[in-house]
Amino acid sequence: MLGFSDPFSSEVKPRILLMGLRRSGKSSIQKVVFHKMSPNETLFLESTNKICREDVSNSSFVSFQIWDFPGQIDFFDPTFDYEMIFRGTGALIFVIDSQDDYVEALSRLHLTVTRAYKVNPDINFEVFIHKVDGLSDDHKIEKQRDIHKRANDDLADAGLERIHLSFYLTSIYDHSIFEAFSKVVQKLIPQLPTLENLLNIFISNSGIEKAFLFDVVSKIYIATDSSPVDMQTYELCCDMIDVVIDISCIYGLTGDEVGTPYDKESMAIIHLNNTTVMYLKEVTKFLALVCFLREESFERKGLIDYNFHCFKKAIEEVFDVRLKVQRSRKLLSQRRWSRQTVPNGTQVHPH
Numbered sequence: 001m002l003g004f005s006d007p008f009s010s011e012v013k014p015r016i017l018l019m020g021l022r023r024s025g026k027s028s029i030q031k032v033v034f035h036k037m038s039p040n041e042t043l044f045l046e047s048t049n050k051i052c053r054e055d056v057s058n059s060s061f062v063s064f065q066i067w068d069f070p071g072q073i074d075f076f077d078p079t080f081d082y083e084m085i086f087r088g089t090g091a092l093i094f095v096i097d098s099q100d101d102y103v104e105a106l107s108r109l110h111l112t113v114t115r116a117y118k119v120n121p122d123i124n125f126e127v128f129i130h131k132v133d134g135l136s137d138d139h140k141i142e143k144q145r146d147i148h149k150r151a152n153d154d155l156a157d158a159g160l161e162r163i164h165l166s167f168y169l170t171s172i173y174d175h176s177i178f179e180a181f182s183k184v185v186q187k188l189i190p191q192l193p194t195l196e197n198l199l200n201i202f203i204s205n206s207g208i209e210k211a212f213l214f215d216v217v218s219k220i221y222i223a224t225d226s227s228p229v230d231m232q233t234y235e236l237c238c239d240m241i242d243v244v245i246d247i248s249c250i251y252g253l254t255g256d257e258v259g260t261p262y263d264k265e266s267m268a269i270i271h272l273n274n275t276t277v278m279y280l281k282e283v284t285k286f287l288a289l290v291c292f293l294r295e296e297s298f299e300r301k302g303l304i305d306y307n308f309h310c311f312k313k314a315i316e317e318v319f320d321v322r323l324k325v326q327r328s329r330k331l332l333s334q335r336r337w338s339r340q341t342v343p344n345g346t347q348v349h350p351h
Ligand SMILES: Nc1nc2c(ncn2[C@@H]2O[C@H](COP(=O)(O)OP(=O)(O)OP(=O)(O)O)[C@@H](O)[C@H]2O)c(=O)[nH]1
Pocket: 020, 021, 022, 023, 024, 025, 026, 027, 028, 029, 039, 041, 042, 043, 044, 045, 046, 047, 048, 068, 069, 130, 131, 132, 133, 134, 170, 171, 172, 173
């Protein structure tokens, strides 16, 4: 049963499927984004031989599964309950290796997307044109245009123009994979406008220039204020989270404790040499707020902390409301179901 005290229990987590042909880079993406593996180490990842692999992340705000698609996999396999899986999925990420011939990948993409759409038209279809680190800028754009055109032509030929595909250029060797993942996750958070609004109010009342709400484990930002995101700022935030977690792992755990060293006490302040201050604070067990502000503004730290306290409470309320709605929906559907299944037409009267 869901506890109201834990507003970030699994029901709130957006569910994502990661699919694509063999060796397209799925395991690497998962290891780099969710397990802090360094990109070079992925060279030694073994190929998975299983038809379908499931991997749900419990330590993060995001929950997801990975599906490998070797050539022979088939949707008519009865052991493969794809209908059930597609039904509960928010986003389907299809990874295409841009350094390889992508004809087969495109036909797999088409098959997968059309199948998934039939089961659940609400899925967001996200295509990662992956491993672009080896390509020049011109080449990247050209590849994206070509893949975009071919994939959409295939859909148009099948009379399925209404299926929308989003494309991202990604690589595990830079921050593009984290940024793409952030955008995918943000689309799945219905409270996003509310979170943005809260961040806007928080920063304007605290003299802060930019604030991100981060999923600590994956370094995906699930929301930011409405000022534009610049890649360098985002990268600095990722580095700060790494520093905080690394130091906490070494010095933050007492005795034989296991698990993450990230908790209610977690916070960090970094003074950069350009009179900017970075301030990180724990919001929930999955989320951290990372702010950028000028040194002068940081003199009013008491005010910032008070505003942060209000911000944190508001965030908890936002997710509480969502849980309550989900709970009452569940109850309603249970009642409907039991009414339908009562024998001899006996009515069950809900209170
Ligand atoms: N250059 C480059 N190589 C990458 C990138 N991502 C993954 N790779 C490499 O691609 C190879 C295959 O990656 P995997 O993650 O094993 O691919 P997979 O899709 O999980 O493969 P299967 O387990 O066989 O389905 C590895 O050698 C990775 O190092 C990337 O962004 N750039």
